[in-house]
Amino acid sequence: MNPSLTLLEAQSKLEYYCSYQERCHQEVVQKLYELGMKSQEIDTIVVHLLQHNFLNEERFARSFARGKHRIKQWGKVRIVNELKARHIAAPNITAALSEISVAQSQETFDTLAQRHWETLREPNAEKKKKKFCDYLLRKGWESHLVYEKMKELSSSTSSD
Incomplete structure (x- = not known):
């Protein structure tokens, strides 16, 4: 000070x-x-x-969303919550989410989910499913995507 x-x-x-x-x-x-x-x-x-354009909330929100999605592989739920915590206005949050394409989001989610599923070393199938879901939900991915992917991956490994 x-x-x-x-x-x-x-x-x-x-x-x-x-x-x-x-x-x-x-x-x-x-x-x-x-x-x-x-x-x-x-x-x-x-x-x-x-x-003097040093501070621009929309530009911040767009940059934040792009970076957190690409680098930390956060889902839209987490990005929205983090922006709200920073008191970013709703129109700027909407603009920020438009920075992430549906295809890009789906590709990131699939890659992250597959990689995490393969790294989980949990012999108990139910515990493995829970750990998998908790991880992706914490990362801010939509619950319906997480549960569908969990079903898909658990059925593919149990049929091997």
Whole structure:
């Protein structure tokens, strides 16, 4: 906490903070509080960042959805919940989900499910199914997809 930080110094720090990674409003406000800024100064800086396109909630949401889906292999449920936790507006969440194609989502889900099923070393079939479902549900995949895939994989391994 640096109480001697001027408005321009804080603004400059936040421009840099927003330029090397997309940020949501909540992260920016939190950072400003950590820097010891007052509410009125925070409002001024946030408006400046918005006007100069350092801060754009839709761009953040789209980038967040693409990254979490591609890198962490999260499903839409988890992505939506995480965006809501960051106070992202519903239209921006919808825009973010449009970044993930149905084909891309299905391919990611199939690959992840197959890989996880094969790595589970659980002799008890029911426990294996539960572990499989819990993992994919935690990753934010829709329950109907998870249960269909579990049935498909468990029947294919039991018939081998």
